[in-house]
Amino acid sequence: MATQGLIGAVEAGGTKFVLALAKADGEVIARTRLPTNTPAETWPAMNNFFTQSSAKHGPITAFGVASFGPIDIDPASANYGTFTTTPKPGWSGARFHDALAHFNAPIMVDTDVNGAAIGEWQAGAGQGCRTLAYTTIGTGVGTGVVRDGRSLMGISHFESGHIVPPRNHINDPFQGICPYHGNCIEGLASGPAIERRWGRSLDQLVNEPAAIALIADYVAHLASTLVLLHMPDRLIFGGGVMKAPGLIAAVRKATAAKLNGYVQHPRLDPRLEKYIVTPGLGDDAGITGAIELGRQAFARA
Amino acid sequence: MATQGLIGAVEAGGTKFVLALAKADGEVIARTRLPTNTPAETWPAMNNFFTQSSAKHGPITAFGVASFGPIDIDPASANYGTFTTTPKPGWSGARFHDALAHFNAPIMVDTDVNGAAIGEWQAGAGQGCRTLAYTTIGTGVGTGVVRDGRSLMGISHFESGHIVPPRNHINDPFQGICPYHGNCIEGLASGPAIERRWGRSLDQLVNEPAAIALIADYVAHLASTLVLLHMPDRLIFGGGVMKAPGLIAAVRKATAAKLNGYVQHPRLDPRLEKYIVTPGLGDDAGITGAIELGRQAFARA
Numbered sequence: 328m329a330t331q332g333l334i335g336a337v338e339a340g341g342t343k344f345v346l347a348l349a350k351a352d353g354e355v356i357a358r359t360r361l362p363t364n365t366p367a368e369t370w371p372a373m374n375n376f377f378t379q380s381s382a383k384h385g386p387i388t389a390f391g392v393a394s395f396g397p398i399d400i401d402p403a404s405a406n407y408g409t410f411t412t413t414p415k416p417g418w419s420g421a422r423f424h425d426a427l428a429h430f431n432a433p434i435m436v437d438t439d440v441n442g443a444a445i446g447e448w449q450a451g452a453g454q455g456c457r458t459l460a461y462t463t464i465g466t467g468v469g470t471g472v473v474r475d476g477r478s479l480m481g482i483s484h485f486e487s488g489h490i491v492p493p494r495n496h497i498n499d500p501f502q503g504i505c506p507y508h509g510n511c512i513e514g515l516a517s518g519p520a521i522e523r524r525w526g527r528s529l530d531q532l533v534n535e536p537a538a539i540a541l542i543a544d545y546v547a548h549l550a551s552t553l554v555l556l557h558m559p560d561r562l563i564f565g566g567g568v569m570k571a572p573g574l575i576a577a578v579r580k581a582t583a584a585k586l587n588g589y590v591q592h593p594r595l596d597p598r599l600e601k602y603i604v605t606p607g608l609g610d611d612a613g614i615t616g617a618i619e620l621g622r623q624a625f626a627r628a
Numbered sequence: 629m630a631t632q633g634l635i636g637a638v639e640a641g642g643t644k645f646v647l648a649l650a651k652a653d654g655e656v657i658a659r660t661r662l663p664t665n666t667p668a669e670t671w672p673a674m675n676n677f678f679t680q681s682s683a684k685h686g687p688i689t690a691f692g693v694a695s696f697g698p699i700d701i702d703p704a705s706a707n708y709g710t711f712t713t714t715p716k717p718g719w720s721g722a723r724f725h726d727a728l729a730h731f732n733a734p735i736m737v738d739t740d741v742n743g744a745a746i747g748e749w750q751a752g753a754g755q756g757c758r759t760l761a762y763t764t765i766g767t768g769v770g771t772g773v774v775r776d777g778r779s780l781m782g783i784s785h786f787e788s789g790h791i792v793p794p795r796n797h798i799n800d801p802f803q804g805i806c807p808y809h810g811n812c813i814e815g816l817a818s819g820p821a822i823e824r825r826w827g828r829s830l831d832q833l834v835n836e837p838a839a840i841a842l843i844a845d846y847v848a849h850l851a852s853t854l855v856l857l858h859m860p861d862r863l864i865f866g867g868g869v870m871k872a873p874g875l876i877a878a879v880r881k882a883t884a885a886k887l888n889g890y891v892q893h894p895r896l897d898p899r900l901e902k903y904i905v906t907p908g909l910g911d912d913a914g915i916t917g918a919i920e921l922g923r924q925a926f927a928r929a
Contacts, residue, residue, distance in 0.1 A: 412892075458782035479780075481758070481860050482759065482895050483891070485857055493793065508886075551791075555786060558785070592783050592784060
């Protein structure tokens with residue numbers, strides 16, 4: 328078996344690509360960012376970075392990709408690594424394995440939220456967890472669940488944002504903005520839903536405790552459902568909405584009230600202060616996860 | 629590595645133990661049932677069956693146990709196979725590994741619902757699935773999720789029955805019977821909840837479409853949540869409540885309405901007739917799963 332050389336890591340977002348060349352131990356030795364244009368523009372620019380940095384630092388023996396979607400992340404699928412039905416011009420049918428083929432290295436592709444979850448597990452607030460659930464509450468809502476360092480999936484990646492929470496319509500007559508479900512978590516508690524309901528972002532509503540409590544209640548429904556269906560060692564909540572002061576504390580309180588002591592385990596401290604936490608890596612979670620995915624790609628190959 | 633001999637299988641229920649001696653291919657060569665009394669009575673009777681049937685048919689090289697709980701099912705735990713806080717007299721602290729120690733064979737212990745899920749995956753309605761979710765709606769409500777033949781868990785087994793569904797209190801002013809959450813799925817749609825609400829079982833309410841539709845709506849909330857958080861290849865719904873005529877069809881219809889076309893995959897047929905199904909093994913799911921657990925115990929050892 329060959330020795331692992333350098334890892335090419337890609338965090339592919341809807342507006343920018345973050346690229347890194349890293350050593351097997353995770354140390355980043357070159358890094359850049361590119362705008363997400365069409366594949367015809369972004370693929371050559373991406374290849375250019377890896378070709379030039381590899382020429383300088385050494386051969387790349389694996390790639391890890393954490394990408395926006397929808398994208399096929401099933402290693403057993405013929406379309407693994409291919410964007411499916413994205414409305415982003417040019418990306419539907421584009422495939423990371425084609426774009427990176429000439430490096431002749433194994434490639435592991437996962438979703439952006441799974442990548443961030445793996446990053447937090449590897450080097451952030453999820454260190455030491457066997458099962459970690461990382462949720463982003465931002466433009467969209469999604470959860471990556473990591474077990475022993477690998478993201479879990481079924482026939483597709485998970486879609487936690489589309490769970491419909493119980494509601495008190497007297498407290499919140501808002502109908503929700505999800506085009507599929509109206510009042511799912513994403514339709515009620517994402518950044519755009521908050522803007523539509525109140526005309527402001529949640530961090531501009533910190534003096535309205537009822538607003539914080541309402542969003543916390545929806546996030547806590549997701550938190551308690553994640554506990555009941557995955558029993559993680561810890562829950563991380565990140566994303567733009569979670570930056571609103573007081574929200575994480577309100578989510579802890581509402582989740583504890585919903586679980587009502589039913590799940591007894593040393594991991595769940597009474598006030599959930601160690602159990603429900605914010606991310607440890609900030610904006611670096613995705614690229615850190617992509618490096619770990621490259622490590623896993625090499626280990627599997 | 630030793631050749632696999634016979635498997636000792638235990639399906640431990642709250643009222644009875646089903647015991648089987650099976651060949652490695654799953655063929656049952658001896659079988660019995662015992663009442664679930666105290667461990668002081670049930671353990672020796674269980675051992676007696678395995679000792680006598682093994683003397684006749686050959687050595688037992690592994691045990692599989694699918695048991696009522698709460699019980700520690702984490703193979704990495706020092707208390708693996710031990711009943712925890714059960715109110716059943718004598719069982720708290722009782723451990724399958726102690727009871728079966730003198731056979732000197734590896735033992736794999738899982739919950740009853742995980743055992744049934746594994747049984748259905750192995751030989752029932754879940755054959756061919758990579759990810760299978762098996763839910764029982766009966767005295768309690770629980771789900772076992774199997775991935776590639778192994779049950780999934782986190783810090784503990786899952787507790788799907790305690791998810792709280794959205795409600796329309798005009799349709800259903802009933803407060804629910806769960807001592808922890810009141811109106812969770814188990815508090816609203818389990819057999820005892822149905823008896824408490826209507827004074828009858830659901831199969832005595834087949835001429836009241838509103839009753840069927842109400843219970844179907846709660847079960848469908850669980851079904852759609854399982855899809856979003858595990859993306860199974862198929863969902864099986866069993867247990868006493870699910871035997872009510874018309875319920876499975878109503879669950880399919882309500883689940884399709886809730887998902888509203890959001891999850892597109894060949895596994896999800898439009899009417900969910902192949903996706904949401906009843907069990908294939910009936911009362912044999914648990915013991916079939918226990919035999920498979922014994923096979924896994926041997927493979928791991």
